[in-house]
Amino acid sequence: MRNKIKLMATGSAAILALVTPALANDWPTGPLTLYVVSSPGGGFDAAARQPQPYLEEALGVPLRVENRPGGNTAVATNLVYETGDDCTNILLTGIPHIHFSALTQQVNYEYEDFYPIAGLTSEPGLVRVRDEAPWQSMNDLIEDALERPGEITASVAFYTNNYYMGILDIMQATGTDFNIVPFGGGADARNALLRGEVDFTHAGVFNSRNVEEGTRVLGIHYSENRWPEITDDATPIKDQLGVDLDDNESSYGVFVTAACRENHPERFATLVEAFHSAKHNEDYLAMLEAGGELGKVAYVDPETYHAANLRQYDIIAELVATREEFTAAD
Amino acid sequence: MSDVIVAGLLNVLTPEGLLLVAIGLLAGFFVGVLPGFASSNAAAILLPFSIYLAPESALILMATIYAGAAFAGAVPAILINVPGTAGAAATALEGYPMTRQGKAEFAIAIARMASAVGGCLATLAVIGFLQPMSKVALSFGSVEMFIVAVIGLLLIGALVGQQPLKALIAGFLGMLIATMSADPQYAQPRLTFGFIELYDRIPFIPAIIGLFGMTEMLALASRRQTLSAQAVAYVAPADGMLRRGLREVGASFNYLLRRPVLTLKSTVIGFSLGILPGVGVTLANFLSYAEAKRSSPQGANFGNGEPDGIVATEASDNAVTAGTMVPTLTLGVPGSPTAAVMLAALYMHGISVGPQLMTNYTLEAYTVLWALFLANLLIIPIGLLLAGPMALVTRLNPLYLPPVVIPLCLIGAFSVRYSLFDVWLTLIFAALGLLFRRFGFPVVPLILGMVLGPLAETNFVRAMLLGRGDLAYFFRTDAALMLWGVAAVLLGVILVRLFRPAIAGSKS
Incomplete structure (x- = not known):
């Protein structure tokens, strides 16, 4: 009897050994979850939900989009950090959001605990003023700012986003001093410009289109203006001012844990392929084109995106170590 | 413009439009009566399916869910003291005492009629004056x-009642609890004890579920009588439920007719605060309640089952839903979580939101508004059919209620963010609620402190930054001066009320 059991156990193990690689190749066999770092509505949520049907088509299983707002993106990030090692839980967040979260919040994760599946969208920065503003160019604005240090006010969504970093870059390059006020959200920061609470806003090429009526673009914070039709054909700021400025952009990307990539390389490869396929789906691109948002799609492969993210991490780490707004609480 | 308004109405009055309104309203009723399960959750669940619908159809569904939930949240608040939605928290203050007096069906009828009237009036105002109102927003x-937050804090004074010290302590405790978050400027954690779940402040729904529903269920378990001892006698078995309901519709209509100023004022408060993004339905309803208590001849009866309180909160509640459509449709700024999901649905259809929405998609916008109007109107008949059977809960043995309602409360708290942390938070607030009852502290100032603290702090800090520390910045616009005037008058009224007895006493 004992021999029979041993024989059955050995046979089962052999069958399992044969089947397991096949199962691994068939992954995913059940639903996956894409966790979004913000509430329903808004940029992050749209970036997840717009490609969702096409991702499901590519993966062959349901992909649930779940919002886990809170903690200034930390709640969702921590959730995937803790539960994502089998690759079924994926994170949609932004750069530099995840860097600021790791560097300035009391969290357990580091950026290197994650690895990107893909960069999905890119949002270059720009400077927008009201139609009736006295400045016709960035030179006018800087000249005025040099005469009135600290008096010209700018709005940004948070101190922890790339638009804030963009203004700091301009200040450093030109010796100006702006009064930068965070509004707790991009829409609020842009509406503050419309209502005249601030003199200018540093915002995204695409996300600031909702205030294009009543405002105009003074300059693009990017090396070239690839979006002239939606940015009043504004000249890049560095060219207007003749100074050296890094390209300013935020990006939304999808990430898994580094452990997922290391322990399940075949699953990681499946996800990379699915996102690549969905982001190039013709129906998906047609839908974005209809909404005038096609330009923000910027698929970046994992390795390139990871390398760029690491470079930006170093810049932000230096900023966090030196700026008063990040060191004040220490 | 009038052509497109009429075209929007005709869009809704198609068989498909009416069917969507009815489905959305029923779905809204369903999620509204479940504590914690907000209309935004239901709308978010619909999002993946909405891509297969025309944009206006998806929006009709979501808007009607919103309106249905706004009323239905009052039903569990009235019947078992468990607000189904954040907006129904103030309704529980008068509705539940009415249930305990055997007047549950009348309380629901009042809530239904006030919701319908407030919602319809406010939606008509939005339809008529959408563009000018967007400028106000x-x-x-x-x-x-x-200053709006300051006015709200002053209105706590109207709710102080007989124990001003306890009310003040409760209000300050609420504000202290509200500081448990990352600070609004530098995002550095304060009193979060290492919990990242607290970075965005104490979530409100678990707090009110704990303070109201859980506390009540725990208290109920210690009482051995039905919710309403008189309820069995009140509902004659031979009398048809529908006929009785119809009678209540007539009675509630007459009640509102006799209170045109209260109804209109509550609608205006809800609507006005609804168009301001970030204010929220809870504050609007409590302010409406506070104003009703301050100005009503029955003010002394507030807290003991006063129907005027239900009129104030429910008319305001549904007016808020209409008001939130103004920033949502004209500025692309969601006036509420449900409105945020509606914007997400537009994104998914490739429609860019913002001021240009009213230029490019005017018909869709007015279609949604008419759907909201119709949903508010249909609250009366559909609510009538559903509310009667729900009222039967008042005749259950109370020992059967806590085992059912407490798990429902905890599931509701969990469902907001799918977070076990929020379940623990609900239990903590339940314990706090029991302590408040035991020592006679009022719970409303606590809630208002939690709502108003962050609103006041965030905007004060931002205004100080904008004004570069100059206090004159707080007095630079006409709107600010007008609002300061309102605050000054309120402060004067409160001071007179507080010191009048002392002055009268010294003279005598």
Whole structure:
């Protein structure tokens, strides 16, 4: 009897050994979850939900989009950090959001605990003023700012986003001093410009289109203006001012844990392929084109995106170590 | 413009439009009666399916869910003291005492009629004056929002009642609890004890579920009588439920007719605060309640089952839903979580939101508004059919209620963010609620402190940054001066009320 059991156990193990690689190749066999770092509505949520049907088509299983707002993106990030090692839980967040979260919040994760599946969208920065503003160019604005240090006010969504970093870059390059006020959200920061609470806003090429009526673009914070039709054909700021400025952009990307990539390389490869396929789906691109948002799609492969993210991490780490707004609480 | 308004109405009055309104309203009723399960959750669940619908159809569904939930949240608040939605928290203050007096069906009828009237009037106002109102919404900056918060804090004075010290302590405790978050400027954690779940402040739904529903269920378990001892006698078995319901519709209509000023004022408060993004339905309803208590001849009866309180909160509640459509449709700024999901649905259809929405998609916008109007109107008949059977809960043995309602409360708290942390938070607030009852502290100032603290702090800090520390910045616009005037008058009224007895006493 004992021999029979041993024989059955050995046979089962052999069958399992044969089947397991096949199962691994068939992954995913059940639903996956894409966790979004913000509430329903808004940029992050749209970036997840717009490609969702096409991702499901590519993966062959349901992909649930779940919002886990809170903690200034930390709640969702921590959730995937803790539960994502089998690759079924994926994170949609932004750069530099995840860097600021790791560097300035009391969290357990580091950026290197994650690895990107893909960069999905890119949002270059720009400077927008009201139609009736006295400045016709960035030179006018800087000249005025040099005469009135600290008096010209700018709005940004948070101190922890790339638009804030963009203004700091301009200040450093030109010796100006702006009064930068965070509004707790991009829409609020842009509406503050419309209502005249601030003199200018540093915002995204695409996300600031909702205030294009009543405002105009003074300059693009990017090396070239690839979006002239939606940015009043504004000249890049560095060219207007003749100074050296890094390209300013935020990006939304999808990430898994580094452990997922290391322990399940075949699953990681499946996800990379699915996102690549969905982001190039013709129906998906047609839908974005209809909404005038096609330009923000910027698929970046994992390795390139990871390398760029690491470079930006170093810049932000230096900023966090030196700026008063990040060191004040220490 | 009038052509497109009429075209929007005709869009809704198609068989498909009416069917969507009815489905959305029923779905809204369903999620509204479940504590914690907000209309935004239901709308978010619909999002993946909405891509297969025309944009206006998806929006009709979501808007009607919103309206249905706004009323239905009052039903569990009235019947078992468990607000189904954040907006129904104030309704529980009068509705539940009415249930305990055997007047549950009348309380629900009042809530239903006030919701319908407030919602319809406010939606008509939005339809008629959408563009000018968007300018009002846009004009409220940090200073004006700070003064709104100050006015709200002053209105706590109207709710102080007989124990001003306890009310003040409760209000300050609420504000202290509200500081448990990352600070609004530098995002550095304060009193979060290492919990990242607290970075965005104490979530409100678990707090009110704990303070109201859980506390009540625990208290109920210690009482051995039905919710309403008189309820069995009140509902004659031979009398048809529908006929009785119809009678209540007539009675509630007459009740509102006799209170045109209260109904209109509550609608205006809800609507006005609804168009300001970030204010929220809870504050609007409590302010409406406070104003009703302050101005009503029955003010002394508030807290003991006063129907005027239900009129105030429910008319305001549904007016808020209409008001939130103004920033949502004209500025692309969601006036509520449900409105945020509606914007997400537009994104998914490739429609860019913002001021240009009213230029490019005017018909869709007015279609949604008419759907909201119709949903508010249909609250009366559909609510009538559903509310009667729900009222039967008042005749259950109370020992059967806590085992059912407590798990429902905890599931509701969990469902907001799918977070076990929120379940623990609900239990903590339940314990706090029991302590408040035991020592006679009022719970409303605590809630208002939690709502108003962050609103005041965020906007004060931002205004100080904008004004570069100059206090004159708080007085620079006409709107700010007008709001300061309102605050000054309120302060005067409160001071007179507080010191009148002392002055009268010294003279005598």
